[in-house]
Amino acid sequence: MQSIQSYIKDNKDRFLGELIDLLKIPSISADSAYKGDVLKTAEVIKTSLENAGCDHVEICKTEGYPIVYGEKIINKNLPTILVYGHYDVQPPDPLDLWNSPPFEPVIQKTELHPEGAIFARGACDDKGQMYMHVKAMEFMTANNELPCNVKFMIEGEEEVGSVNLAKFVKANREKLTNDVILISDTGMIAPDVPSITTGLRGLSYVEVEVTGPNRDLHSGLYGGAVANPINVLTKMIASLHDDNNHITIPGFYYKVENLSDAERAEMAKAPFSLEAYKKSLDIDAVYGEEGYTTNERNSIRPTLDVNGIWGGYTGEGAKTVIASKAYAKISMRLVPNQDWEEITELFKTHFESIAPKGVTVKVTPHHGGQGYVTPIDSVGYKAASKAYEQTFGKTPIPQRSGGSIPIVSLFEQELKSKTILMGFGLDSDAIHSPNEHFGVWNYLKGIETIPYFYKYFTELSK
Amino acid sequence: MQSIQSYIKDNKDRFLGELIDLLKIPSISADSAYKGDVLKTAEVIKTSLENAGCDHVEICKTEGYPIVYGEKIINKNLPTILVYGHYDVQPPDPLDLWNSPPFEPVIQKTELHPEGAIFARGACDDKGQMYMHVKAMEFMTANNELPCNVKFMIEGEEEVGSVNLAKFVKANREKLTNDVILISDTGMIAPDVPSITTGLRGLSYVEVEVTGPNRDLHSGLYGGAVANPINVLTKMIASLHDDNNHITIPGFYYKVENLSDAERAEMAKAPFSLEAYKKSLDIDAVYGEEGYTTNERNSIRPTLDVNGIWGGYTGEGAKTVIASKAYAKISMRLVPNQDWEEITELFKTHFESIAPKGVTVKVTPHHGGQGYVTPIDSVGYKAASKAYEQTFGKTPIPQRSGGSIPIVSLFEQELKSKTILMGFGLDSDAIHSPNEHFGVWNYLKGIETIPYFYKYFTELSK
Numbered sequence: 013m014q015s016i017q018s019y020i021k022d023n024k025d026r027f028l029g030e031l032i033d034l035l036k037i038p039s040i041s042a043d044s045a046y047k048g049d050v051l052k053t054a055e056v057i058k059t060s061l062e063n064a065g066c067d068h069v070e071i072c073k074t075e076g077y078p079i080v081y082g083e084k085i086i087n088k089n090l091p092t093i094l095v096y097g098h099y100d101v102q103p104p105d106p107l108d109l110w111n112s113p114p115f116e117p118v119i120q121k122t123e124l125h126p127e128g129a130i131f132a133r134g135a136c137d138d139k140g141q142m143y144m145h146v147k148a149m150e151f152m153t154a155n156n157e158l159p160c161n162v163k164f165m166i167e168g169e170e171e172v173g174s175v176n177l178a179k180f181v182k183a184n185r186e187k188l189t190n191d192v193i194l195i196s197d198t199g200m201i202a203p204d205v206p207s208i209t210t211g212l213r214g215l216s217y218v219e220v221e222v223t224g225p226n227r228d229l230h231s232g233l234y235g236g237a238v239a240n241p242i243n244v245l246t247k248m249i250a251s252l253h254d255d256n257n258h259i260t261i262p263g264f265y266y267k268v269e270n271l272s273d274a275e276r277a278e279m280a281k282a283p284f285s286l287e288a289y290k291k292s293l294d295i296d297a298v299y300g301e302e303g304y305t306t307n308e309r310n311s312i313r314p315t316l317d318v319n320g321i322w323g324g325y326t327g328e329g330a331k332t333v334i335a336s337k338a339y340a341k342i343s344m345r346l347v348p349n350q351d352w353e354e355i356t357e358l359f360k361t362h363f364e365s366i367a368p369k370g371v372t373v374k375v376t377p378h379h380g381g382q383g384y385v386t387p388i389d390s391v392g393y394k395a396a397s398k399a400y401e402q403t404f405g406k407t408p409i410p411q412r413s414g415g416s417i418p419i420v421s422l423f424e425q426e427l428k429s430k431t432i433l434m435g436f437g438l439d440s441d442a443i444h445s446p447n448e449h450f451g452v453w454n455y456l457k458g459i460e461t462i463p464y465f466y467k468y469f470t471e472l473s474k
Numbered sequence: 475m476q477s478i479q480s481y482i483k484d485n486k487d488r489f490l491g492e493l494i495d496l497l498k499i500p501s502i503s504a505d506s507a508y509k510g511d512v513l514k515t516a517e518v519i520k521t522s523l524e525n526a527g528c529d530h531v532e533i534c535k536t537e538g539y540p541i542v543y544g545e546k547i548i549n550k551n552l553p554t555i556l557v558y559g560h561y562d563v564q565p566p567d568p569l570d571l572w573n574s575p576p577f578e579p580v581i582q583k584t585e586l587h588p589e590g591a592i593f594a595r596g597a598c599d600d601k602g603q604m605y606m607h608v609k610a611m612e613f614m615t616a617n618n619e620l621p622c623n624v625k626f627m628i629e630g631e632e633e634v635g636s637v638n639l640a641k642f643v644k645a646n647r648e649k650l651t652n653d654v655i656l657i658s659d660t661g662m663i664a665p666d667v668p669s670i671t672t673g674l675r676g677l678s679y680v681e682v683e684v685t686g687p688n689r690d691l692h693s694g695l696y697g698g699a700v701a702n703p704i705n706v707l708t709k710m711i712a713s714l715h716d717d718n719n720h721i722t723i724p725g726f727y728y729k730v731e732n733l734s735d736a737e738r739a740e741m742a743k744a745p746f747s748l749e750a751y752k753k754s755l756d757i758d759a760v761y762g763e764e765g766y767t768t769n770e771r772n773s774i775r776p777t778l779d780v781n782g783i784w785g786g787y788t789g790e791g792a793k794t795v796i797a798s799k800a801y802a803k804i805s806m807r808l809v810p811n812q813d814w815e816e817i818t819e820l821f822k823t824h825f826e827s828i829a830p831k832g833v834t835v836k837v838t839p840h841h842g843g844q845g846y847v848t849p850i851d852s853v854g855y856k857a858a859s860k861a862y863e864q865t866f867g868k869t870p871i872p873q874r875s876g877g878s879i880p881i882v883s884l885f886e887q888e889l890k891s892k893t894i895l896m897g898f899g900l901d902s903d904a905i906h907s908p909n910e911h912f913g914v915w916n917y918l919k920g921i922e923t924i925p926y927f928y929k930y931f932t933e934l935s936k
Contacts, residue, residue, distance in 0.1 A: 042789070042790060042792060042793060043789060043790055044790065102795075103789055103793055105787070105789065172791055172792060199695070215694075217794070225757055226757075227571065227755075227907050228571070229906070230905050230907065231781055231805055231906075232772075232807055232877030233877055233901050233905075234901075235777040235779045235805075235807050236763060236771040236772050236775055236807065237760055237761075237768045237771040237772035238755060238761055238762070239757070239760075239761035240779045240780060242779075242780040242782075242802075243711065243712075243715070243780050245708070245783075246708040246709075246711040246712045246780065246783070247708075247712040249708040250705075250709040250713070251712070253705070253709075293686075293688055295688075295832050295833075296832065297831035297832045298699055298701075299700055299701035306699045309698040310695060310697060313698055314698075317693045317698075317702050317705065317796055318786065319693060319792070319794060319795050320785065320789075320795075321783055321785050321786060322784045322788040323780075323782065323783050324780065324782035324783060325567070325782040325803060326784040326803075327565060328504060329505065329634055329840070330633075330803065330840045330841065331504060331565055331803075331906065332677070332781060333781050333782075333906050335781075336571075339788075341788075343697075343792070345694055345697050345698065370759045370760060378791070379792065413695070414694045414698070415694030415695055416794075439695050442689060443692050443695075444690065444692040444693070445690040445691060445795070
């Protein structure tokens, strides 16, 4: 029977070609203009699961984009792994910062990816990492090496909040019964430093609108006499952080989980070079909450970032106008114990309360999700750790991620099972940014590692 | 010989038709996409001046858009009036707030314009007000009533700073010699309250760019750990005003002209209803510099307004990104004695100095101009006052405008003559805004009043 290593060697070009074809479809869930492409992507995923050996593959309709489900039940007495991933991608703009078109994948070598990386929107987040599981499944079924039952649940709305997936999960607890949930939608510290993500931040994403006069005004005739919605918005947003970069929303930190010095010391052991970090971003200094290190600021501490702002004249040249309205998209990353709906409410109440006279403020919640932490003594974590040891020759480091996969905490709540986050991308892979890419080596290493997780999880579950 | 009143009665429809045709051409000087239309407009103006009886009408090339010049010299011993206006217009956006397309003029009645108003970009600023002078000229030459010499200088770059007009004036002092400069590019207090603008604010218009990381970043992986250019920009802009809405740029107020209590008391006499003002803008309160009234804030006090801001994701839905760059367009309205180039330099120095570590800031000056005040005891002012008395039956009120016509102070400096600002538009005509309009009554009243200015200016100059 063929080993996974030799199977990958024989099928490498096909594995890359199939992923590249998948990346050519602009499945942007945030922009309704791409609806047809998102739906088409679901069809492609369905076919790929069938080809990988799944049974009963179906496209499950929702009020939004569909969920592709497939399974392979070989023996009711064996454990069941539920694989989750998403086929939608982030919007690619700003387009002018891409070195190659976001939906025309190219493979290029980089300093961190000497064997080449696939450059395309979704290459790493999450089409590439999701497709590793499809190809690992193909290997196991083709070589009769599937040691347990498996269920695939691939959604198309992860980048817009997984609202309909949540409904789907609540409505299909029976169908989705499993012993562990396996996800590759996070990163690893470095190619030679494998890591398992044990924590995720929650998220609250809101949009704010400040309205002043009922129409755009001439800034000469009215300037200085009426509230300028843009000036007001900048004052309101600026006031959300104090001089130490603490967030000023009353009650915001109330439930924040505080790590012990021992836990912080453990975290500090993860290899990290501040100089390399600054160099990779071309910044002369980092910036953040007083009293915490960079790795703490982006993982165990909550944040508030403006993701977009707009108002007035933004075209070429000059226009002397006072805009009637100004807008911003603001997201808060939350840590365990912070409830995203409660935080969204605290934000709304506070933001509306600081509006000066002369303007009206509207806060519209977009979506959100809870944070998550997983124990490192579970069967799932141990199986993942052994899998990495097998293929990387090293014990992986447990790490908190600053990112959010809001659905994970819902999985635990509804399906009563733990999630194992085996990420193979790098933070520098520019997910959500121009020139997103995923290393060819990482892609293939993921396909190689996943079957070992199945093997050890089945053995350790006995 | 026919009176101006009966001439207007006979030609009203043609006067309106010609203006409407002129308004159909989108002569947007700020946007190079409309270059052809701006140039075409210059040709139309040339023809209209020829038809109005001007001699030697020419399109004077500049490094930017051309200046249309024409004259009628009837007697070297008579005074000469130089008429200035502009044929370019502001960009029309936001387009979705227009009730009818900005370049498809329609006439509609409004509360303030019971006889109807022409709705179109440029209707009031300045095509409509400029064209009043062309039609008044037509009347005077057709009826042999031109009492003095006249020169027309109509430019196409007023909305973008009149940079090339300044060069043209300096290079053509001889050609432009005059006894008074007449401009209709301002407003009047109300249809039954004629006013003459005796002051204009200066202007400094800059664009700022804040750059953080070298690429857009995932707000989960990097949020809280690096300076977010949008958050930083809001903090920097917010800090430009203190809690009393004084501008915090060091040296900004150093040369500001302070009016005496007597002058402020005189200003306060102008009819003004704060309730009506708030109602017309749908705002519950005015907002501005502590210690000054609304009419002072928008005329005798300098201001700082953000005219546009943008950065990050501004599309539909949500994108969890930290933008690499954030931008804003900022303009400062200046009062007499403030030098716009000095203020621009003070802004640049201060804004760059308050940039925190982790970002770089670039300030790019767009354009600017000096403020202006004109005395009310000049021959020109007296002639204008008598002209209004003749056609409105009331003595006009002298008033400071908050707007800027940067070129006016340069006229005085280079041509050694005073400028008389006879405005016939209303502040509520929404210039620079969606649904800009100009009252049919105001348009015709302007055409009726202008010849009397010629008459009285010539008589009073003897």
